[in-house]
Amino acid sequence: MxxxxxxxxxxxxxxxxxxxxxxxxxxxxxxxxxxxxxxxxxxxxxxxxxxxxxxxxxxxxxxxxxxxxxxxxxxxxxxxxxxxxxxxxxxxxxxxxxxxxxxxxxxxxxxxxxxxxxxxxxxPFLFAVLFIELAAMGAVLILVEGRFQARKGALRLLILYTLGMIVLLWAGWLVETGGITSGATQEAMQATAFLALGFAILLSIPPFHIWLPTAGEEAKPYGLMFVAVILQSAGLFFLLFFLNQYPWLRQNENLFAGARLVGAVMVVFGGAMAIAQRQFSKMMAYALLADFGVIVIAVGTGQAAGYELAIGHSGVRAISLAVWALGIAVLKQREGEDTLERLEGSLWRFPYATGATMAGLFAVGGLPLTAGFPGRWALMTILAPVSGIAAGAILIGTVAITMGGLRWMIAMLRSRSGSEERISWPERIFLMSGLGLCLVLGLFPQLTYPLVVKAGEGLMNLLP
Amino acid sequence: MISWLRELAMIAVGMAFITGALAIVLKDRRWMLLMLAGEYIALTWLVGLALPIQVAAAKLVGGMMACAILAMSVVRVGYESRLSEREGLPSGFAFRIIGVLLVSASMWGLVERGGMFLPQAVHPAAALGSGLLLGLGLLHLGISEEPFRVGIGLLSAMAGFEIVYVVVEPSLAVLAFMTAIHIGISIVVSYLIVGASTDEVEGLS
Known part of the structure; x- marks a missing residue:
């Protein structure tokens, strides 16, 4: 067998x-x-x-x-x-x-x-995109579960991933049959354009992110987090496989400069939109976008250290996002809604869930001493001599999401109304473990990064 | 390959155009499903230009299964299709007709001028049929957010893509996978259609 x-x-x-x-x-x-x-x-x-x-x-x-x-x-x-x-x-x-x-x-x-x-x-790895399309179909089921009237985000996801699959299969054919050896030929430019379009769709790069905020409004927060993390990670590995396989792609400096620029736009745009949201799960959708922008920038460095950071960060973000989404889901369940008004004073009523939410949020934002910080710091160190704009964008994104987080924290602290709702001990331990994990991974990044980076072992040409 | 399939291939192109266009213009879901079935016949015919007809017939079987799955949900929720869920989005009859004609003419021009980067091995009729189905499928996706229409649009666009993709990648595995994706999309879309109608009923009661 x-x-x-x-x-x-x-x-x-x-x-x-x-x-x-x-x-x-x-x-x-x-x-x-x-x-x-x-x-x-x-x-x-x-x-x-x-x-x-x-x-x-x-x-x-x-x-x-x-x-x-x-x-x-x-x-x-x-x-x-x-x-x-x-x-x-x-x-x-x-x-x-x-x-x-x-x-x-x-x-x-x-x-x-x-x-x-x-x-x-x-x-051949090219057919991975067919599997990613199947995963997108599963994602639709998770996103609309129990709320079929709120299906716009799920439908958009299905449309985008199906079109992305078509574009990437076609790009793959152009690459396979074009006999491309240099990025400067017309065939290479055509193939690169199709690849860029296909990956932009798969990685939810604006304007192909439109399913995310809509789903943020409609879907259950934990389901949205699960779907986004799984699909974006699949897209990231598919992109790395492409880069690993074709030397002419790795030698195309314009491609990497483009990735850095696009990543910077994602980080700034996602951060700016996140700060303006009055619904917590919609804020998470934009923070997801900004956070994935950091990974796109890491890939855009075109260096082994950058690829390692991209892989490592994709593992760490799964934990931070899960803790954040878990906290939001619990708050939404108990409070009925996750709007800024409704969550006023929630820290006094649901201290454990609120604590986990804030820890997850700050970790996703990249606040120092949380799980999201070490990756961002290392990436900024690599970027400083290569692209000051991208490094600055990461800083702006971090500040924006942290400011947004502080705004929510102030609201959650504001009016002390209602008494603390009792939750069971296992639930307390679960939420506190999540909170602790976000802090421990921030203080001791060596616990996770070297392990997660091993996931890229097969990328011999990217991580020699 | 049966020679008359090749000689009369333009009939399949005409069929792709008529069924693709009517699927956009019509409002009765039963007729739209019939048009989708017609698209799958055209797809099978045009795929048959590159593959043995027995293999191409798998596309027809898969397509009919997708139609049957959609039909089951349509029977449950009713036959009238709403074009737009949003106020102000143009979707009138004249708009759809003009859209169909513009997109079809554009795709025809694009295919004729080699703008789709197609390989030489693709039969000209297959290229045109593919372009038309792809273009009309995308138009359908652009003018409606109703799940049934989105499903028809996605399946049309995929059918258009497959007509030329089987020429460059004629493997059985990919053929089977693509067929599975057609069926998967129809299942997901049916789930959305039926689920939404259940929500509406629960909301009313």
């Missing part, structure tokens, strides 16, 4: 069984988390292409699964990325225990994680 086949069967079986388990909600989520974590551990630790003796019989797990002439391959180049993806998926699915009553997120979320993992394993 092959490892990709085991991951496929395991993920599909688990996702199919979860909706039918008649146990308490906590137990069902625990099964989903445990299943995803086991699949992650399998991808990370299982010896592949080696004979294992099990008593009297020997077992050999193959690394490749052929299907209709194409291959899904789990090897040393991608197993860390696949494993981490499942583990981050398990972490985020675990948050649904407190976040919101979601019927679909544990099962559809698991399928999304599998499909994105398959996009990392498929050979």
């Amino acid at each position: 092959s490892a990709p086949l085991i991951l496929t069967i395991g993920s599909i079986l688990l996702a199919a069984v979860i909706p039918f388990i008649r146990l308490r909600r906590e137990a069902v989520i625990a099964i989903a988390v445990l299943g995803a974590a086991l699949l992650g551990a399998f991808a990370l630790l299982m010896p592949i292409e080696e004979a294992l003796s099990m008593g009297t019989t020997g077992v050999r797990v193959e690394g490749t699964w052929m299907i209709l002439g194409r291959a899904l391959t789990l090897d040393d180049g991608n197993r860390t990325a696949v494993g981490f993806l499942y583990l981050i998926g398990a972490f985020m699915i675990g948050g649904t225990w407190m976040a919101e009553r979601s019927r679909y997120l544990p099962s559809v979320g698991l399928i999304m994680v599998y499909v994105v993992a398959a996009s990392l394993m498929v050979k």
